[in-house]
Amino acid sequence: MAPAPLLQISYSLATIENAVNQLWQSAHQYNVWAFSGEMGAGKTTFVHTLCNTLGVQDAVSSPTFALINEYHFLKDGTDRTIYHMDWYRLRDTEEAINAGMEDCVMQKNNYSFIEWPEKAPELLPHPHLWITIESTGPDTRNMTVWVK
Numbered sequence: 001m002a003p004a005p006l007l008q009i010s011y012s013l014a015t016i017e018n019a020v021n022q023l024w025q026s027a028h029q030y031n032v033w034a035f036s037g038e039m040g041a042g043k044t045t046f047v048h049t050l051c052n053t054l055g056v057q058d059a060v061s062s063p064t065f066a067l068i069n070e071y072h073f074l075k076d077g078t079d080r081t082i083y084h085m086d087w088y089r090l091r092d093t094e095e096a097i098n099a100g101m102e103d104c105v106m107q108k109n110n111y112s113f114i115e116w117p118e119k120a121p122e123l124l125p126h127p128h129l130w131i132t133i134e135s136t137g138p139d140t141r142n143m144t145v146w147v148k
């Protein structure tokens, strides 16, 4: 039998902050979050809202061109780095390692939020969160979260 998901949430842009809070409360102990979903599913939008909720002061944008965006926030009085990565343009694990992705995901005290993780799934340390976002209408999304 397949293991049950940690969480399943349906949300719209009107309720996305609730979804972010719910996920953060139940999963902040995991530091590598893989966001799987089609183009336009809402991966960047969710990461953006999450970063704002965490108090990130840096401008949060899609890391399509830089591949890695770096943000900072305070957790338990300590400065933490968020690596917001987009692996879409990477061909495979080797390219991901050469681009510095492994160095990011190995940092236990920092966070990695990864779009298009299926390009190099072998790089994800265990445990990590595998999060799927599916469109269920023009404004509604279904998120399912697994611990892998």
Ligand SMILES: Nc1ncnc2c1ncn2[C@@H]1O[C@H](COP(=O)(O)OP(=O)(O)O)[C@@H](O)[C@H]1O
Binding pocket: 011, 012, 013, 016, 037, 038, 039, 040, 041, 042, 043, 044, 045, 046, 115, 138, 139, 140, 141
């Ligand atoms: N509930 C929702 N969650 C996230 N995005 C939504 C939602 N409803 C509508 N949208 C829209 O869908 C698009 C998602 O784009 P984006 O976050 O860039 O997707 P991705 O990073 O997965 O390619 C945005 O235009 C956003 O405004």
Ligand SMILES: [Mg+2]
Binding pocket: 043, 044, 045, 062, 115
């Ligand atoms: Mg995106």
